């Protein structure tokens with residue numbers, strides 16, 4: 231298995247490496263973004279959900295680092311611009327609201343947008359790993375994908391209560 235140079239998407243394998251690099255950027259940005267969301271969320275259950283997902287995210291980033299080490303010696307630090315934009319939309323919600331259920335509802339919506347983006351990205355990466363015969367990668371990516379889906383459904387259940395509280399706060 232030869233090392234390849236990223237940024238040259240001449241085949242599925244190089245595209246896959248690029249996808250893993252963008253995913254690593256996504257996860258490292260989320261670790262920081264969640265720190266701010268934990269600080270600004272008021273609801274205890276929401277804070278706990280963000281906290282436990284932050285720990286999970288650190289493990290997900292480590293998985294990606296491990297996979298990338300096997301494929302490339304280029305530690306190109308790609309920055310995923312979509313994640314940057316999604317996190318900054320959460321920052322805007324914080325700056326344009328005060329602490330309470332309305333802000334929490336906005337933070338929940340932002341977190342779910344990020345989860346859905348991750349679910350789409352990990353779904354493609356897992357499929358590419360499978361096609362490329364990287365079965366251990368496919369297994370690890372499936373594990374992360376399941377964690378993201380679980381985080382998303384937990385946020386959905388919290389949002390059902392939080393949205394009602396936000397409506398009552400009006």
Ligand SMILES: [Fe+2]
Pocket residue numbers: 257260287290348378
């Ligand atoms: Fe993640």
